[in-house]
Each structure stands twice: as structure tokens, then as C-alpha cells.
Amino acid sequence: MIELQEVDLEYGAEKVLEGITFRSGAGELLGILGPNGSGKTTLLKAISRIVRPSNGVILVNSRSLQEFGQKELSREIAVVPQSSEPKFDFSVEEVVRMGRYPHKERFATEDEEDRRIASLAMEATGILHIASRSVLEISGGELQRVIIARALAQEPKVLLLDEPTSHLDLGQQVSILEMLKTLSRKIAVIAVFHDLNYAAHYCDRLILLHDHRILAMGDPESVFTPERIRAAFGIDVTVRRNPLTGRPAISPLWRRTENGAGGRRVHVISGAGEGADLLSALQNEGYAVSAGVLSVNDTDYAVATALGIPCISEPPFSAVSERAMEELKAALENAHAVVLTRGLWGRGNLGNLHALETSGAGCIVIVDCPSGEGEWDFTGGEASEILERLKAKGAVVTREVPSTLDLLKTIFISRKNSD
Amino acid sequence: MRRPLLLSLLFLVLLCTILLSIVIGPAGTPFLDLDQEVTSTIVFSVRLPRAIAAALVGIGLAASGVVMQGLFRNSMADPYLLGTSSGGALGAAFAIVFLNGTLHWVFAFIGCIVAMAIVYAISVRGGRVPVEQLLLTGIAVSVFLSALLSFLMYTSDKSLHQIFLWLMGGFWSVSWSDVTIGLLVLPASLSLLLFSRELNIFSMGEEDALHLGVDTERMKKGLLLASAFVTGISVAIAGSIGFIGLITPHLMRLLLGPDHRFLLPGAMMAGGVLLVLSDTLARTIGGEVPVGVITAFFGAPFFIFLLKRRYAP
Numbered sequence: 001m002i003e004l005q006e007v008d009l010e011y012g013a014e015k016v017l018e019g020i021t022f023r024s025g026a027g028e029l030l031g032i033l034g035p036n037g038s039g040k041t042t043l044l045k046a047i048s049r050i051v052r053p054s055n056g057v058i059l060v061n062s063r064s065l066q067e068f069g070q071k072e073l074s075r076e077i078a079v080v081p082q083s084s085e086p087k088f089d090f091s092v093e094e095v096v097r098m099g100r101y102p103h104k105e106r107f108a109t110e111d112e113e114d115r116r117i118a119s120l121a122m123e124a125t126g127i128l129h130i131a132s133r134s135v136l137e138i139s140g141g142e143l144q145r146v147i148i149a150r151a152l153a154q155e156p157k158v159l160l161l162d163e164p165t166s167h168l169d170l171g172q173q174v175s176i177l178e179m180l181k182t183l184s185r186k187i188a189v190i191a192v193f194h195d196l197n198y199a200a201h202y203c204d205r206l207i208l209l210h211d212h213r214i215l216a217m218g219d220p221e222s223v224f225t226p227e228r229i230r231a232a233f234g235i236d237v238t239v240r241r242n243p244l245t246g247r248p249a250i251s252p253l254w255r256r257t258e259n260g261a262g263g264r265r266v267h268v269i270s271g272a273g274e275g276a277d278l279l280s281a282l283q284n285e286g287y288a289v290s291a292g293v294l295s296v297n298d299t300d301y302a303v304a305t306a307l308g309i310p311c312i313s314e315p316p317f318s319a320v321s322e323r324a325m326e327e328l329k330a331a332l333e334n335a336h337a338v339v340l341t342r343g344l345w346g347r348g349n350l351g352n353l354h355a356l357e358t359s360g361a362g363c364i365v366i367v368d369c370p371s372g373e374g375e376w377d378f379t380g381g382e383a384s385e386i387l388e389r390l391k392a393k394g395a396v397v398t399r400e401v402p403s404t405l406d407l408l409k410t411i412f413i414s415r416k417n418s419d
Numbered sequence: 420m421r422r423p424l425l426l427s428l429l430f431l432v433l434l435c436t437i438l439l440s441i442v443i444g445p446a447g448t449p450f451l452d453l454d455q456e457v458t459s460t461i462v463f464s465v466r467l468p469r470a471i472a473a474a475l476v477g478i479g480l481a482a483s484g485v486v487m488q489g490l491f492r493n494s495m496a497d498p499y500l501l502g503t504s505s506g507g508a509l510g511a512a513f514a515i516v517f518l519n520g521t522l523h524w525v526f527a528f529i530g531c532i533v534a535m536a537i538v539y540a541i542s543v544r545g546g547r548v549p550v551e552q553l554l555l556t557g558i559a560v561s562v563f564l565s566a567l568l569s570f571l572m573y574t575s576d577k578s579l580h581q582i583f584l585w586l587m588g589g590f591w592s593v594s595w596s597d598v599t600i601g602l603l604v605l606p607a608s609l610s611l612l613l614f615s616r617e618l619n620i621f622s623m624g625e626e627d628a629l630h631l632g633v634d635t636e637r638m639k640k641g642l643l644l645a646s647a648f649v650t651g652i653s654v655a656i657a658g659s660i661g662f663i664g665l666i667t668p669h670l671m672r673l674l675l676g677p678d679h680r681f682l683l684p685g686a687m688m689a690g691g692v693l694l695v696l697s698d699t700l701a702r703t704i705g706g707e708v709p710v711g712v713i714t715a716f717f718g719a720p721f722f723i724f725l726l727k728r729r730y731a732p
Contacts, residue, residue, distance in 0.1 A: 048630060074632030081626060087492040088622045088677035098620045102632030106613070147627075154631070 001025040002047060002077075002158055002188065007056035009042050016042045018212050020056070024205075026157065029184035031199040032192045034209030035233050040192040041082070043209070044160050047190070048079045060158075074102035078151035082162040084143060089134040092146050096122055096131075099153025121152035124179065140167035148176070152183075159183065161191040165198070177202050200224060200248045208232055224248045238306040253307065263288060264412055267335035269352045273299035274341040278367065281401050282339070283307055287408075290331050293324045293352055320351030328352065332359040337408060340390075341367045344376050345383035353386045363411060364395035367404050422681045425674065429688040433474065436692045440470040440699040464595075472593045473698040473710075474691035475601035476657045477667075479649040481690025482608040484664030485671075485683050486646045489618040490639065491550055494672075498650040498664040501557035501643070505564035506534025507654035512568055512582045516575045523585070524600075524655040531651035534564060539643060548639055550625060588658035588711035590698050597656050607649045608687055614642055615679035622677065660711045662718030663690050663697075669725050 003023040009016045017039040024030045032040045045051040047058060049065055058065040060076055068076070078099070086095065099121065100114040122128045125145040130138060135146060144167050151159055164180065165173040180189050181202050193199040199206055200220040208216045208223050210232040216223045229237050235252050242249040266287045268275050275291065276299055282289045292312025294301040304311040312327045314320060320328075328351075332338060338361045345353065356364070366387065377383045391397060398404045441462055483498035491500070499505075510530025514523035538560050542552040572582055617638045621628045628635050653660075671686040694710070697717070701710040 050626060050629065070629070070634045071632035074630060077630075079630040081624075081630075084624060084627060086623055087494075088672070090619070090622070090677050094619075094678065095623065098623065098631055101616065101620055150631075 001059075001061055002190070003059040003062075004047075005057050005059070007046065007053045007058060009039065009046050009051060010054045011042060011051075015212055017209070018055075020214060022207060022214070022217060024158075024188045024190055026187050027185060028188060028204040029181055029202055030188070030190045031203035031206045032190065032209065033196065033199055033206060033232075034215075038209040038232070039212065040209060041162055044079070044162055044190070044192060047158075048077055048160055049073060071102040074154055074156075076156060077158045077160060078154040078156035080144075080147050080151050080159070080161040080164055082166060084147050086135040086143070089136045091132050092127060092135055092138065092142075093118065093122070093131040095135050095146055096127075096149045096153050099150040102154060117155065118149075118153050121149040124152060124183075125149040126175070141169065141172045144168060145172075145176070148179075156187065158188045158190065161189070163192050163194055166194070173198070196224065196229070196250045200250065201242075201245060220248050224250060236308075240306065264337070264408075265290065265335045266408070267291070267331050267338045268341075269338065269356060270294070270300050270341040271298055271343040271349055273303075274343050274367075275300040276303040278339065278341065278401050278404065279303055279309055280307055281405060283309060285405055285408075290335070292331070293320050293328050293349070295348070317348070319348050325351060325355055328355045329359060332356065332361050335361065337361075337363040337365060337411065339365045339367060339404065339408075340395075342376060342387070344378065346378040350379050350383060353383055357386055357390065364390055365404060365407060366390065366395050366397045367401070368397050368399060422675055422678075422685075426681065426685055426688070429685055429692070433688045433691045433695075436695045437470045437474055440473075440695050441466045443699055443703060468595045468598045469590050469593045469698065469702075470695055471598050472601050472656055473590055473695045475598070475604045476590075476653040476660065477663055477690035477692070477694030478608055478687045479601075479604035479653040479690075480660065480664040480694070481667035481671075481686040482604075482611050482683060483646040483650045483653075484690075485668045485679065485686045486611055486614075486618070486642050487664070488668050489622060489679060490642060491554060492622055492624070494669060495665075497661075498646065498653075499561075499659060499661075501538045501553060501647070502534035502560040502564060503531040503647060503650045504654065504659035505561045505568060506530040506532075507651065507659060508586055509534075509564050509568045509571070511585050511658070512571050512578075515578050515581050515585065516571055520581065524597075527658075528651040528655040531654050532647055534560060535643065535647035547636060550639070553643075584709065585658050586711075587709035588660040589701065589707070589709040590657055591702070591707055593656065601652060601656050604649055604652050607645050607652070610645050611642065611649075612680075612683055614638055615683050618642075618679040618683075619677070658711065660694070660714055662714045662722065663694050666718050666722055666725070667693060669722075 001023065002025070004020050007020040008018045009020070020043065032043060034040050042051055046053055060068065097110060097114060097118045100110065100118065119128065122131055125148050127142060127145050127149055130142060135143060138146070144164070148164070161180070164176055168176060177198060180191065183189055184204070193203070203220060205218065206220055206223045207214055208228060215232055216228050224239050226237050226239055229235070229239070229250065237250050237252050239248050239250050241247070264287050266282055266289050268279055268282065268289060268291045270278065270291065271294060279289060279291060279300065280303065290310045291300065291304045294304065294311055294313050295316055296313050297316040301311060301313055312324050312331065314324055332355065338356060340356065396407060398407055480498050487496040487498055487500050488494050490496070507527040507530045510526035510528070511523045514520060514526040538553060538556045539548065541556045541560070542548050544552070572579055617628070617633050620631050620633050621635070621638070625635055667686045667690040668682070671682055671689050675681045675685045694714070697713040698710045701708045701713045
């Protein structure tokens with residue numbers, strides 16, 4: 001059991017962390033997160049007594065960290081550093097057996113028990129087959145496993161890892177994290193993570209560091225909000241529930257560029273997922289995008305809300321209501337341009353087209369790129385007629401997203417010049 | 420077990436080398452054409468103490484070399500890294516210039532220890548001694564002490580030859596009293612063996628060693644002290660002989676592997692063998708060549724060979 005109470009950490013004269021308070025014990029995988037320089041590594045170094053706190057106490061099993069002898073401490077806490085640099089060609093097995101050092105008296109020799117524990121550790125990390133290879137010859141991923149095996153051979157109660165997957169490929173990353181997850185049933189595992197999704201998936205609890213403090217602590221669902229991630233990492237993200245795992249899934253949003261489109265309002269009428277790439281492309285260009293009316297079970301609706309685009313919506317499988325119609329009219333009047341995807345039209349969403357036709361919207365772009373060759377007009381021809389009338393009245397037709405963006409740009413530039 | 424067998428073999432080789440060096444010399448093989456008394460004088464008062472002293476100095480330099488390479492995690496490190504050789508040289512030169520050479524070996528020893536102490540004291544930061552700090556301070560202090568030595572040599576031309584001879588290193592003036600002093604190398608070198616497991620772990624990095632439970636500060640202090648002592652004794656007896664402390668650890672790492680529990684005793688015996696052989700050669704060819712010339716002459720090309728081998732694909 002590790003406990004930190006109001007711990008302040010300094011690096012030289014520079015304050016790194018202050019007021020750090022938490023505890024962790026067997027049975028949990030605790031993730032430490034934060035931007036570079038937020039003190040994640042320093043926090044691990046404090047727990048492993050490499051860095052001494054300038055204030056506060058760190059307790060191990062209710063005893064002050066400072067009271068422990070070096071060997072005694074190494075029987076409690078094992079550390080897997082971010083990288084290791086072996087200099088002499090010890091074999092993998094010899095390095096793993098170094099983990100038995102804290103359990104040996106000065107003149108004691110290695111016995112059967114040590115060999116058994118070392119080989120169990122190698123088995124758990126999947127390196128038994130390279131036991132006799134030199135640590136100078138193996139790959140970075142294998143070396144990482146060797147160091148983890150060495151830490152396991154210490155039989156610690158607490159295992160600290162600094163970015164344990166940094167040198168590994170995707171497959172190795174997952175297998176190491178699965179192994180840590182299993183380990184954390186018996187001992188406390190505290191690891192620094194760079195990848196928020198791995199942390200969300202594997203950790204029982206997270207500590208998010210920012211601005212010298214703990215910004216948030218708790219289970220992944222409660223720690224990961226777009227606001228906090230924005231505060232800590234300075235990027236916009238969407239946080240959704242991964243339907244496969246029930247854990248939060250974080251994806252960064254592409255940074256919005258400001259290239260002259262700023263402030264122009266574009267309303268998008270789409271459906272059936274056909275507007276998804278258009279919505280994000282428009283937002284990326286810097287337009288103030290609005291969307292709707294969309295059914296809430298439409299993919300376009302999910303995309304719009306994920307991107308933070310205001311969206312007029314209706315419950316699933318219902319026709320467009322009076323209220324939504326009013327909102328749509330207001331949005332259309334407000335917009336500098338309206339983009340319509342050909343989409344699938346039925347009685348439920350036909351109201352969109354009626355509203356568009358009757359609105360005074362001057363600049364209408366129809367993106368005529370059907371997702372398939374099949375039927376798209378389920379209104380008995382009414383939708384097709386409206387589209388034809390719109391085209392006749394001057395609506396411009398494009399074929400795909402990039403040309404739509406170019407078209408909008410030319411329209412707005414010519415308009416600006418004529419103003 | 421291959422390694423214990425190799426160690427026993429090395430011990431035998433050391434004994435044989437000492438015996439061999441007793442029967443070889445410029446006076447010929449003494450047992451044939453000289454009378455009993457001269458033979459026994461040559462063997463017991465000249466050759467035997469000289470061979471044993473060379474063996475002891477070789478043991479000490481090799482042990483210290485292994486320890487330095489382990490501590491600095493660098494196979495380019497040698498016993499003279501932390502200013503010991505320039506400190507010893509300055510001490511000896513001081514005695515030669517100002518005291519007419521009286522007790523110059525005592526001054527050499529003191530010079531070694533003081534140089535190391537200065538390096539250590541400069542490098543301490545809040546009770547800890549980072550090895551990089553030691554290394555860089557060692558270089559700076561060496562350069563400084565060498566400057567003092569050069570100044571001393573420049574200003575006192577009458578003792579120049581004597582200082583020069585000492586600097587090249589050799590065993591020509593060795594007597595049984597030197598052997599007695601040299602025996603101190605044994606307990607000090609053996610005490611280094613106590614740290615062999617820690618040295619193994621230390622080779623993975625200083626912080627790793629701490630995490631594995633090694634009291635690194637105590638270990639560094641103990642090893643530096645013992646190794647400065649051993650180097651000091653060696654330098655006091657024979658001046659600063661190069662390459663033994665650098666090459667022997669390399670050779671033995673090839674033969675015995677990196678485990679210090681075997682590497683350290685192996686290197687000690689091999690260091691003894693190499694230095695006795697070098698000294699035998701030194702006094703057999705062309706009168707009395709300083710042994711430092713021999714070790715450098717054979718050591719440097721051999722070292723280059725090792726380097727080439729290491730970087731070969």
C-alpha cells in the first residue's frame with residue numbers, strides 16, 4: 001500500500017508538482033497521465049525514492065519511505081524505467097536473476113528458489129525462449145520485457161512502470177498491457193501512460209496531471225471529459241463510449257484552420273450518413289456549420305454532435321415537427337449558403353426540402369453524389385421534382401466534397417468582391 | 420562448470436609465469452655456469468622479488484581496471500581515470516626534485532590518494548556522486564596535475580632524467596621491501612570481490628541498481644577507495660604502467676564473460692601474468708627497457724585489434 005499526503009516535488013529550484021495526495025494498493029491498475037513535462041516521471045521517481053519530496057510524506061505500508069533500507073524497499077517496490085541501456089553482454093537470464101538481489105544476503109548464493117522465480121518471471125513476460133541470448137543483441141521490445149521480468153523477480157508489492165509500451169509494436173503493446181492487467185489483481189501496478197485510449201481501456205483508476213497538480217482522479221469515465229483533455233493537452237477531442245468495451249474512447253479532432261472562411265455560416269441538409277465527411281470538411285475550413293433537420297439515429301447526427309456542430313434534430317422514425325421546421329427556417333435564413341446532399345428522401349424528411357424551397361436561401365449547392373445506384377426517392381417522385389426545381393432556379397450541382405469546398409470558396413470570394 | 424576451471428588454470432599459469440621469469444634473464448640460465456652463491460643471489464634477491472612485485476602490481480592494476488570499467492559502465496575506463504596516475508607522478512617528481520628522491524614511493528602513493536580524494540570531493544553533490552561528474556572532474560584534475568608536473572620538470576633540469584625514468588614505469592630497483600608493501604594489494608583487491616554482484620547490477624545503470632536494492636553511494640565510495648588504494652600501491656612500486664588495467668579486463672571479458680564474480684579474479688591473475696611476462700621481456704631484450712614501453716608497445720596494437728573486432732559485423 002502506497003500513500004502520498006500533500007507531496008510537493010521540485011526539480012532543482014523548479015516546482016514540478018504540489019499537493020499530490022492519493023493512495024493505491026493491491027488489486028488496481030492505476031494510470032498516470034498528463035502532457036509532457038507535467039511531472040509523471042518525477043512522480044514515479046518520488047515513489048521509488050530517487051527524488052525526495054520537498055514537502056509532504058510518502059508512506060509504504062504506513063511507514064515513511066525514508067525509513068526503508070535499500071534492499072528492503074526493493075522488496076516492496078520494483079521499477080521499470082522508460083528505457084534501459086545495458087553495457088555488458090549479460091544473458092537475459094542473468095539480468096532477470098539480478099531481480100533476486102534484494103532477497104539475498106551478501107554472501108548467499110543463488111538457489112533453486114531464485115532460479116524458479118526467475119524462470120516464472122520470464123515465462124510471464126514471454127521471454128523464456130531467449131533466456132540465453134545476450135541482452136546486447138535482443139530488440140528494444142524484448143529488452144523491455146526482460147526489464148519487466150527482472151522487476152517481477154523482485155516479487156514486489158508495487159510495480160511502477162514509466163511508459164511501459166513506448167518501444168513496442170502494436171501486438172507487443174497489447175500483450176504487455178494484458179499482462180499488467182492480470183498482475184494488477186495481485187499487486188498494485190502504477191504506470192505512466194501516453195496513450196489515453198490504452199489508459200481508458202486498461203486502468204481501473206486514472207490520475208490526470210496538469211499545471212503541477214492533480215487535475216482529475218477517478219475511473220476513466222469520470223476523468224475523461226473533453227473539457228479536461230482540452231485543459232491538459234490543449235486539443236479538442238470527442239469522448240464516446242466504445243460500444244465494444246463500454247470504456248471511453250477518445251479521438252482528437254483535426255485542428256480548425258482559419259483561412260478566410262471564418263464567420264461564414266453554412267447550413268447542411270443531409271441524411272443517411274452522406275453528410276458526415278462534408279460536415280467535418282466544412283468545419284475544418286473554418287465555416288460556422290449548422291445541420292438538420294436530422295433524425296437522432298442518423299450517422300450524420302452522431303457526427304455533427306461529435307464535432308460540436310449545432311444540429312436541429314428529431315426523435316427516431318418521426319416526421320419533421322412544427323418546432324423543428326421553425327428552427328430550420330431560421331437557420332436557412334441565417335445561412336450564407338446551404339449545402340444539400342442528395343441523400344435518401346422519404347415522407348419523414350421531405351419537410352427539409354419543402355422548407356428549403358420556400359425559404360429565400362439564395363445560395364444553394366447540391367452535392368449530387370449518391371452513395372449507391374439504388375433507389376433514393378421514396379416520396380413518389382416529389383423529392384426529385386423539388387430538386388429539379390431548385391436546380392432550375394440556380395442551385396449549383398457538385399459531385400464530391402473537395403469541389404464543393406472550392407465552389408463555396410469562389411462564391412464567397414466573388415461575393416466579397418462585388419460587395 | 421567452465422568458469423571455475425578456467426580460473427584454476429589461470430592461477431597455474433600465473434605460478435608458471437613467475438617460475439619462468441626466474442630462470443630467464445640477461446645473466447643466462449643461472450643454474451649452469453655460475454657458482455651456487457651468485458645463482459642464489461640472482462634468483463632470490465633480484466629475480467624473485469622482481470617477479471612477485473610485477474605479479475602484485477599486475478593484479479592490482481587489472482582489478483582496479485575491472486572496477487573502473489564497471490563503475491563507469493565504459494570499457495575505455497582504466498585505473499588512472501580519476502587523476503591517480505598524474506597525482507602519483509606529481510608526488511614522485513616532488514620527492515625527486517626537492518628531497519633527492521627520498522621516500523619517493525610514499526609521495527607517489529600519497530599523490531594518487533590525494534588526487535582521487537580531490538576528484539571525489541569536487542564531485543559530491545548533496546551526498547551523492549554522479550559518475551559522469553566523477554569522470555569529467557577526473558579529466559580536469561588530471562590535466563591540472565599534469566601541468567604542475569610539466570612545470571616541475573621544466574624548472575629542474577638536473578633531475579629530469581630521473582623523473583622521466585620513473586614516469587615510464589619499471590621494476591629495476593625492486594627489492595623484498597617493495598614486495599612487502601606490494602602484498603597490501605592482495606587484501607585490497609580481494610575486498611573488491613565483495614562488490615562483484617553489485618558491479619553486475621550496476622552495469623545496467625545507476626538508477627536501475629538503486630531500484631534493485633543496491634546501496635549505490637556506499638558501493639561507489641567503497642570501490643573508489645579500495646581501487647585508489649590498490650592503484651596507489653602499484654604506482655608507488657612501479658610508476659604508472661599503462662594498458663595492463665585497460666586491456667586485461669577486455670581480454671578476460673572475452674574469456675569469462677561479464678559476470679564480475681568470475682571476471683574480477685580472472686582479470687587479477689591475468690594482469691599478474693601479463694605484467695610478469697612484460698617485465699621479463701623488458702629486462703631480457705636490449706638491457707633494461709622500461710616495462711611501460713613494453714606494455715604500451717604490445718598493448719596499444721592489441722587494443723586496436725580488440726576495437727576492430729568489437730565493431731566488426
